[in-house]
Amino acid sequence: MKKLVLSLAVLGAIMTGCSSDDSNDGPVAPATGELSGNITSDMTLNAETVYTLKGATYVRPGVTLTIPAGTRIEADASFEEVAFLGIEQGAKIIAQGTAAKPIVFTSNATNPAPQDWGGLVICGKSITNLGINAQAEVTGLTYGGTNPADNSGILSHIIVEYSGNLINDDAEFNGVTFYAVGTGTQVDNILVYQGSDDGFEWFGGTVNATNLAAIGCQDDSFDWTEGWNGTVTNLYSDQSSAR
Numbered sequence: 199m200k201k202l203v204l205s206l207a208v209l210g211a212i213m214t215g216c217s218s219d220d221s222n223d224g225p226v227a228p229a230t231g232e233l234s235g236n237i238t239s240d241m242t243l244n245a246e247t248v249y250t251l252k253g254a255t256y257v258r259p260g261v262t263l264t265i266p267a268g269t270r271i272e273a274d275a276s277f278e279e280v281a282f283l284g285i286e287q288g289a290k291i292i293a294q295g296t297a298a299k300p301i302v303f304t305s306n307a308t309n310p311a312p313q314d315w316g317g318l319v320i321c322g323k324s325i326t327n328l329g330i331n332a333q334a335e336v337t338g339l340t341y342g343g344t345n346p347a348d349n350s351g352i353l354s355h356i357i358v359e360y361s362g363n364l365i366n367d368d369a370e371f372n373g374v375t376f377y378a379v380g381t382g383t384q385v386d387n388i389l390v391y392q393g394s395d396d397g398f399e400w401f402g403g404t405v406n407a408t409n410l411a412a413i414g415c416q417d418d419s420f421d422w423t424e425g426w427n428g429t430v431t432n433l434y435s436d437q438s439s440a441r
Contacts, residue, residue: 233271233283237261245269245299250306251315253279254337259288262351268299272306273315273360280363282316282371284337285350287323295355297387304359312394312416312441316371317361323348324380326402327425334377334401335369341377346404348380355387362394362416370395373415379405381428390415392441400426408432414439 234252240261243249245268252274257263263285265271273281283303285291295301305314319336323343326332332342358373365371373390378401385407390397397412402424411434412419419435 237263240264242266243269248272250274251281251283251303252277253281254284255282256284256286256339257289257291259286262290262292265291265293265301267295267301267355269295270302270304272304275305275307275310275314275360280316280365280371282319282337282363284319284339285321286339287321287341287343290349290351291320291353292351293354293356294352295387297355300355300357300387302357302359303361304357307360310360310392312360312392312414313363313370314360316363317393318353318358318374319371319377320350320353320375320379320383321377322350322379322383322403322405324378324403324405325425326378328402332378332402332424334375336365336371336375339377342402343378346380347382348378349382350379350405352384353386353388354384357389357391358393359391360393361390362396370417372396372399372421373412374398376400376403376405376426378424379403381405385410389413392439396421397435399423400428402426404428406430411435412437414441416441 242264245266249271321341326342373393389411392414396418397415400422
């Protein structure tokens with residue numbers, strides 16, 4: 199694990215603003231800029247809009263959420279229900295940033311801090327040692343199946359800040375949680391910054407990843423269980439700055 203081989207562009211993007219991207223074809227999110235509840239049809243966000251993630255937000259089976267490079271999504275830290283984005287089994291997220299225009303998930307608090315919101319939760323149909331139709335610790339979503347090549351989409355050049363809100367006294371959200379995610383999913387160049395629990399956690403699955411960084415996370419930077427057997431190339435962790 200060598201710091202120099204990590205994507206310096208992603209690390210350098212911490213706390214920086216994001217410029218807009220070109221317009222995208224296809225269904226576009228409502229002009230209000232709020233993401234909440236169930237997303238039940240294909241949706242493409244606009245990089246020029248700052249979106250508010252309000253409460254539990256689910257991408258339902260068969261639906262694709264596309265997030266273009268440079269998009270900024272701010273979780274509502276003051277809302278009574280914890281904000282998080284859950285990608286259900288059979289759904290896809292195409293969140294493909296670039297080194298110059300990362301996709302940023304953060305808090306809308308004036309003074310953001312760890313535990314301001316939940317995080318990203320991706321549920322797939324790959325293999326877990328709990329079998330099929332297991333129930334996720336966070337969100338209660340179903341995961342696990344028989345397809346090691348299951349495809350939940352693309353997660354590339356993403357920054358996740360101030361995540362890890364409590365679910366209950368015994369459980370918290372992670373920055374990014376992979377539940378039985380398969381090898382058909384592309385995962386690379388992701389930074390989790392100042393999370394109150396793990397940076398990344400895998401519950402079973404076969405998904406591989408490249409260039410993952412966890413900075414200032416208060417629990418494990420990287421954690422896995424339930425028979426995850428994917429690989430990761432280039433990990434970087436710095437817990438010295440955890441708040």
